[in-house]
Amino acid sequence: MNYQTIIQQAQHQQEPLKADRFVKISDRKDECDIPTDAWKPLLENSYLQTWKGIVLPKGITEMALYPMLLYELQPKTIIEIGAFNGGGAIWLADCLDVFGIEGRVHSVDIDLSLLDEKAKADSRINFIQGDCNNISAAFPSELLCALPHPWLIIEDAHINLAGILEYFHASGLRSGDYLIVEDTNKVHWGLWQDSWDDRDEMEQGANKMDDLRDWLKNHEDEYMIDTYYQDMYGYxxxxxxxxILKRV
Incomplete structure (x- = not known):
């Protein structure tokens, strides 16, 4: 094995201007190289995963991808839509600290009662109680105007996806910012359908990929899929x- 070659190939793949790294949604299929049977063991114990003793229900591939993207992007602002217990927000803030990035995490949820006490006490995170169906109230334009770029927006609430995307598109996302929509994998919604309590959230979540594709059709020249991160572990x-979208 030629380790120098491996390093050179990795550096080439990461080139921001690499011609085939960023592609339109019309060039992509809604399918996955990871076999369907593999998703059950990957997902069923995800809520046993912890960070600093706090539940951190991120996918195993996302745990590897996010730090690399954060280091490349160097975001000054992270907006997390869907706080859950605050574990994800703490993890993101810790990643910023590790990389020496002077940024802040803003995390919104309709119910902040689930927040871990460690999350509540973390001054690096601005937790906001708000309804994703009225996202402009949670993130008014005057707040967004004050938030420094680059931005990383992570949508992980599964409610009003198109409305959220359109609001941030019209109210602040700039060239170079990143936007990630979590849980668009159609397979895993099928695995969760019998255990998800909120049926409306379940229904909207199961349609996330279709809703995202419909929205992107109207913004094909503005948001490109970053295949370096999207396909690192197979298509x-x-x-x-x-x-995993970059505004261009």
Missing amino acids: NGSKNWNS
């Missing part, structure tokens, strides 16, 4: 199909 080898 759409992630819980997030065709949804």
Whole structure:
């Protein structure tokens, strides 16, 4: 094995201007190289995964991909739509610290009662109680105007996806910012359908990839899929199909 060659290939793949790295949604299929049977063991114990003793239900591939993207992007602002217990927000803030990035995490949820006490006490995170069906109230334009770029927006609430995307598109996303829509993998919604309590959220979640594709059809020249991260573990080898997006 030629390790120098491996290093050179990795550096070439990461080139921001690499011609085939960024592609339109019309060039992509809603499918995944990871076999369907593999998703059950990958997902069923995801809520046993912890960070600093706090539940961190990120996909195993996302745990590897996010730090690389954060280091490349160097975001000044991370907006997390869907706080859950705050574990993800703490993990993101810790990643920023590790990389020496001066940024802040803003995390919104309709119910902040689930927040871990460690999350509540973390001054690096601005937790906002708000309804994704009224996202402009949670993130008013005057707040967004004050948030420094680059931005990384992570949608992980499974409610009003098109409305959320359109709001941030019209109210602040700039060239170079990133947008990730979590859980667009159609397979895993089928695995969760019998255990998800909120049936409306379940229904909207199961349609996320279709809703994202419909929205992107009107913004094909503005948001490109970053295939370096999207396909690192095989074509759409992630819980997030065709949804690691860069505004161009």
